[in-house]
Amino acid sequence: xxxxxxxxxxxxxxxxxxxxxxxxxxxxxxxxxxxxxxxxxxxxxxxxxxxxxxxxxxxxxxxxxxxxxxxxxxxxxxxxxxxxxxxxxxxxxxxxxxxxxxxxxxxxxxxxxxxxxxxxxxxxxxxxxxxxxxxxxxxxxxxxxxxxxxxxxxxxxxxxxxxxxxxxxxxxxxxxxxxxxxxxxxxxxxxxxxxxxxxxxxxxxxxxxxxxxxxxxxxxxxxxxxxxxxxxxxxxxxxxxxxxxxxxxxxxx
Amino acid sequence: xxxxxxxxxxxxxxxxxxxxxxxxxxxxxxxxxxxxxxxxxxxxxxxxxxxxxxxxxxxxxxxxxxxxxxxxxxxxxxxxxxxxxxxxxxxxxxxxxxxxxxxxxxxxxxxxxxxxxxxxxxxxxxxxxxxxxxxxxxxxxxxxxxxxxxxxxxxxxxxxxxxxxxxxxxxxxxxxxxxxxxxxxxxxxxxxxxxxxxxxxxxxxxxxxxxxxxxxxxxxxxxxxxxxxxxxxxxx
Numbered sequence: 001x002x003x004x005x006x007x008x009x010x011x012x013x014x015x016x017x018x019x020x021x022x023x024x025x026x027x028x029x030x031x032x033x034x035x036x037x038x039x040x041x042x043x044x045x046x047x048x049x050x051x052x053x054x055x056x057x058x059x060x061x062x063x064x065x066x067x068x069x070x071x072x073x074x075x076x077x078x079x080x081x082x083x084x085x086x087x088x089x090x091x092x093x094x095x096x097x098x099x100x101x102x103x104x105x106x107x108x109x110x111x112x113x114x115x116x117x118x119x120x121x122x123x124x125x126x127x128x129x130x131x132x133x134x135x136x137x138x139x140x141x142x143x144x145x146x147x148x149x150x151x152x153x154x155x156x157x158x159x160x161x162x163x164x165x166x167x168x169x170x171x172x173x174x175x176x177x178x179x180x181x182x183x184x185x186x187x188x189x190x191x192x193x194x195x196x197x198x199x200x201x202x203x204x205x206x207x208x209x210x211x212x213x214x215x216x217x218x219x220x221x222x223x224x225x226x227x228x229x230x231x232x233x234x235x236x237x238x239x240x241x242x243x244x245x246x247x248x249x250x251x252x253x
Numbered sequence: 254x255x256x257x258x259x260x261x262x263x264x265x266x267x268x269x270x271x272x273x274x275x276x277x278x279x280x281x282x283x284x285x286x287x288x289x290x291x292x293x294x295x296x297x298x299x300x301x302x303x304x305x306x307x308x309x310x311x312x313x314x315x316x317x318x319x320x321x322x323x324x325x326x327x328x329x330x331x332x333x334x335x336x337x338x339x340x341x342x343x344x345x346x347x348x349x350x351x352x353x354x355x356x357x358x359x360x361x362x363x364x365x366x367x368x369x370x371x372x373x374x375x376x377x378x379x380x381x382x383x384x385x386x387x388x389x390x391x392x393x394x395x396x397x398x399x400x401x402x403x404x405x406x407x408x409x410x411x412x413x414x415x416x417x418x419x420x421x422x423x424x425x426x427x428x429x430x431x432x433x434x435x436x437x438x439x440x441x442x443x444x445x446x447x448x449x450x451x452x453x454x455x456x457x458x459x460x461x462x463x464x465x466x467x468x469x470x471x472x473x474x475x476x477x478x479x480x481x482x483x484x485x486x487x488x489x
Contacts, residue, residue, distance in 0.1 A: 078391065078393065082393075083389075090386075091389070093407050103390075106399050
């Protein structure tokens with residue numbers, strides 16, 4: 001059974017149609033990447049899954065249950081569907097361990113001691129046990145990303161949504177985050193990420209899709225991989241973008 | 254150029270004058286603290302009103318403009334002279350002594366004068382909390398109320414701290430206006446000493462030194478207890 005299922009999902013902002021009739025799904029333990037150029041609507045698509053954004057038409061199901069019912073408990077849904085927003089915002093007044101412990105206390109109802117213990121375990125799993133008391137502004141980009149993933153994972157979600165997990169990270173930190181995503185999926189969590197980093201998507205995801213011209217095109221690994229897959233993704237992304245003029249050389253030799 | 258004034262600081266060591274200055278300091282602090290605490294409460298209410306739509310929000314904004322643009326001295330004189338006029342021939346209402354009534358007018362006037370600035374500081378503090386952090390709190394499963402209590406307010410208060418501290422220094426300084434209605438605060442004490450001894454420069458310099466120390470002390474205290482990047486950067 002599909003863990004996450006999007007059926008004929010449609011969304012527009014005014015006259016601008018972001019995506020139309022999107023059908024997509026992912027099973028447990030699968031990493032799915034949606035690529036697309038900036039402003040294509042991929043982050044909005046991701047936010048519809050945990051109802052941060054509404055949809056105009058269609059249905060979204062988690063474990064077969066529609067999340068669009070008016071009666072659904074949003075807090076419960078969002079604790080089952082973890083999300084790491086772009087730039088991994090942490091609560092800047094709380095230390096790394098408190099960032100993880102606070103939602104555990106407020107959403108899961110754990111005592112302060114239990115929450116801190118579980119938060120320390122979550123930090124340990126992402127290799128940041130020694131940074132537990134550090135405030136967010138003292139953490140590097142990669143560390144912040146890992147704390148944000150640990151914060152979502154501590155709530156034991158069945159689905160993890162990642163919005164541009166590698167934006168503003170260098171190649172070394174990108175590899176760290178990529179390994180972390182794979183380890184999360186190995187625990188049976190469905191990871192749904194959006195990124196404009198096609199190379200990263202190719203290396204980390206089981207399946208890659210491209211959001212272009214309001215439609216979602218799946219680029220299956222069975223058809224192609226490596227350079228061929230990247231070429232196809234780029235073709236789809238660039239098909240509606242004007243080709244930039246060649247840059248003139250800055251230095252004549 | 255020679256100085257044609259012989260400073261005589263010894264005059265200020267007389268018990269009567271030390272007592273006036275110490276009591277004046279007490280009144281200054283009491284009026285300042287009560288006006289600041291009161292304006293925090295009323296300012297929070299005003300900020301809430303201003304954020305609301307419709308006639309309620311418009312009323313809040315009108316109140317804010319009125320409090321901001323009318324001088325503090327006006328409020329002092331209005332309360333001190335206007336309230337007795339409203340309450341008939343007896344003059345002072347609620348069986349208060351003249352000193353108690355002057356004190357109540359002083360706190361009320363400084364409170365009203367300060368309210369708009371406190372409301373602005375609190376609203377700016379709330380606006381300064383990153384939208385991404387609010388969304389992250391919601392995405393973790395926190396309710397709207399929990400997001401405000403756990404994520405927005407603790408940060409908003411810290412962001413507002415430098416501006417609120419600034420206002421508390423202003424309130425302390427504005428207590429000097431209360432001598433106009435006979436409240437025996439520090440400036441009143443300095444004027445009394447001057448009128449008896451003709452040593453106004455010494456008395457005023459001592460009082461200025463106390464105001465300076467109070468303002469400096471408030472800045473240091475906030476730096477110590479605030480412990481926030483915003484507050485530290487503001488006073489670095």
